[in-house]
Amino acid sequence: MLREAVFHVAHGSYAYPAAPDTLRLTLRAAKGDLQRAAVLYWDRYGSSAPAAAELSIAAEDELFSYYQVDVQLKTKRFAYVFLLDDGRQSLFYTEKGFFEDLRPNVQFHYPYIATGDLWEPPPWAQGAVVYQIFPERFANGDPANDPEEVEDWDFPPTTTSFKGGDLQGIIDRFGHLVDLGVDVLYLTPIFASPSNHKYDTTDYYTIDPHFGDEETLRELISLCHRHGIKIVLDAVFNHCGAGFAAFQDVLEKGTDSPYAHWFNIHSFPVETDPPNYETFAHEVATMPKLMTQYPDVREYLLDVAVHWVKEFGIDGWRLDVANEIDHQFWREFRQMVKAENPEALIVGEVWHEASDWLRGDQFDSVMNYLFQQACLDFFAAGTIRARSFANRLAKVQVNYPHPVNLAMFNLLGSHDTERFLTSCGGDVRKFALAVAFQLTYEGSPMIYYGDEVGMTGLTDPDCRRGMVWDEEEQDQELLSWYKKLIALRREHPALRTGQTRTVWADSMSNVYGFVRFLEGEQVLVLLNNSPQVQKVDLSEINWPGPTPKELQDLLTEEKHNLTALSIPPFGVKILV
Numbered sequence: 001m002l003r004e005a006v007f008h009v010a011h012g013s014y015a016y017p018a019a020p021d022t023l024r025l026t027l028r029a030a031k032g033d034l035q036r037a038a039v040l041y042w043d044r045y046g047s048s049a050p051a052a053a054e055l056s057i058a059a060e061d062e063l064f065s066y067y068q069v070d071v072q073l074k075t076k077r078f079a080y081v082f083l084l085d086d087g088r089q090s091l092f093y094t095e096k097g098f099f100e101d102l103r104p105n106v107q108f109h110y111p112y113i114a115t116g117d118l119w120e121p122p123p124w125a126q127g128a129v130v131y132q133i134f135p136e137r138f139a140n141g142d143p144a145n146d147p148e149e150v151e152d153w154d155f156p157p158t159t160t161s162f163k164g165g166d167l168q169g170i171i172d173r174f175g176h177l178v179d180l181g182v183d184v185l186y187l188t189p190i191f192a193s194p195s196n197h198k199y200d201t202t203d204y205y206t207i208d209p210h211f212g213d214e215e216t217l218r219e220l221i222s223l224c225h226r227h228g229i230k231i232v233l234d235a236v237f238n239h240c241g242a243g244f245a246a247f248q249d250v251l252e253k254g255t256d257s258p259y260a261h262w263f264n265i266h267s268f269p270v271e272t273d274p275p276n277y278e279t280f281a282h283e284v285a286t287m288p289k290l291m292t293q294y295p296d297v298r299e300y301l302l303d304v305a306v307h308w309v310k311e312f313g314i315d316g317w318r319l320d321v322a323n324e325i326d327h328q329f330w331r332e333f334r335q336m337v338k339a340e341n342p343e344a345l346i347v348g349e350v351w352h353e354a355s356d357w358l359r360g361d362q363f364d365s366v367m368n369y370l371f372q373q374a375c376l377d378f379f380a381a382g383t384i385r386a387r388s389f390a391n392r393l394a395k396v397q398v399n400y401p402h403p404v405n406l407a408m409f410n411l412l413g414s415h416d417t418e419r420f421l422t423s424c425g426g427d428v429r430k431f432a433l434a435v436a437f438q439l440t441y442e443g444s445p446m447i448y449y450g451d452e453v454g455m456t457g458l459t460d461p462d463c464r465r466g467m468v469w470d471e472e473e474q475d476q477e478l479l480s481w482y483k484k485l486i487a488l489r490r491e492h493p494a495l496r497t498g499q500t501r502t503v504w505a506d507s508m509s510n511v512y513g514f515v516r517f518l519e520g521e522q523v524l525v526l527l528n529n530s531p532q533v534q535k536v537d538l539s540e541i542n543w544p545g546p547t548p549k550e551l552q553d554l555l556t557e558e559k560h561n562l563t564a565l566s567i568p569p570f571g572v573k574i575l576v
C-alpha cells in the first residue's frame, strides 16, 4: 500500500456535515492502489460496537483516487477509523497513523455537528444560471445621461472610451434575460466613478449619473424580482478611486487629514506620478488601496455593503480583488450582510484555490477561474485531452463541499478575459460544446453578456464591446442552443443540484463524460471534443446509481439501448 499517498483530516472538504446528523468523509489514496476502503465509526461517548460503511470513488485525478461516504449518527458525535485493503495488506488508517490492529485512542474525531456550523450557500444560488453585464456596454436606454463624448456603439472600444450604456438599457432589454432563462443578474460596478468600468469608485453611495439614479436601480431590482431573478452587485473594497473624498482629503491636507491612515502612503506629500502610496496592482495611481485593518475604514465599507442590501434589496455582492483584503474584514462583512438578509449571496473574486474563504465564515462562492482555465485548455486551446481535463475538474470538485461547488460561478469568460469564442479561434462548434459542458456540469454557469449571440473579442478592452442587438448580426442558432440547455437545466433537477461523477475520460478519442445524479434521476452527458465521430459503449458506463435499461436523448428524444453510441464531431449527448 502506498501509505504516503493516503490522506484524511477531520475538517474542510475532507469532513463536513452533509445534514444535521450526517458527516461526509473523504479519503485520498494513490490512484488504483486500494481494492477496498471502509470506515468504522461510533459515538465518541457511546458504548455500542462500531458501525461500518464502504467508501466509493467520488473522483480521480492523475495521482489519486478520492473516496467518499456519508455516515450518520443521531448523537452527532463521531469517532472513526478507516480500514484500507490493497489486496496484499489490510491496515487501519487513523489520526495516529497506520496500524494492523485497532487500538485505543487512535481514532479521528469530528467532535460534534454543531447547528451553528451548518451552512451552505443560499439554496437559490446553487445551480443558478448567472448572467454578467458590463453596464456601459449592454444597452443605451437613455441618451440624455450619456457621457460627453460617446463613440459609436459598434466601434471597437478603448480602455477610456464610452458608449453610453446604462441601467435603463438593461430594463429596456430585460426580455432578453427572461427569454434566455437566467436566474441571476450580476452587474459590474455601478457606483460613481470617472471610468467606463467603474472599478475606481468616487462615491459608494451614489449610482453613477451616466448609468442612472436610485429610481432607475429600484426599477431594475423590482423588475428582476417580479421575474424571479436575483440581482448581485460588484463591491470594490480593495481600493477606491483617486476621486474618493477620503483620498482627496489626504491629497489636500497630508498628515493632517483624518483619513491619512485609510491609505498606505509611503511619504508625504502624496505624489501621484508615480504614486508614492500602495495601489491596486502595480502603481495604478487612480486606484489607491484601502487599509481595511482600521476600524473606521471597515465601518465605512461595511455600512456601504449593508446600505444597498437593506435600502434597495439587492440579493448579494460579488467582491472585487477579494483575496487582497484581510479575512477578518470578510468575516465581519458576512455577519453584517447576512444579518440584513440571511439569503444574500457573497461571491469573491479569487482566481485560484479558495478554500480559505469558503469555510462558512466568509464567502459562499468564488468566480471559478480554475473551471474557466480547464475549459480553455480542453475546448479552446486543445492543449489538454479528456483525461487531463477530468483530472483538473476532480481537483476542484474534491476541494470544496458539494453545496459550495453547486454555487461556484463557473465562467467561460468575463470582462477580464478574452471572449471564449475568440479563444476557440472563432470555431463555433468548439464553443457550443464548451457551453454544453458549462450548462450541464455542477455549479452556477455564468454567461458573459453577448457570448450567447456569438460575440468575439480579445482581452480588455476588446472583450467589452457594445452588445450586438441586430438579430441579423446575432448567431441565432447559438442563442437557441443556450436557451435549450438552460431549459433542460430547469426540467431536470439533477442538472441543477445533482452530484457529479466522471464516468468517461478517454484521451485517445477525446471524449469526456459525466453523470449528474439526484434522488433517483441520472443524467449522462457525453462530450466529443474531436473532429471525428466517436463511439462510446454505453454498457461500460459505471453508473453512480442503478444501471438503467434504456436511455432517452434529451436533445433528439431518441431512445437508446446500452450499446455503442455514436457522437458526431464536437457533438454532445445528454441522456436520461
Ligand code: CA
Binding pocket: 140, 141, 142, 143, 144, 145, 146, 164, 165, 166, 210
Ligand atoms: Ca445612456
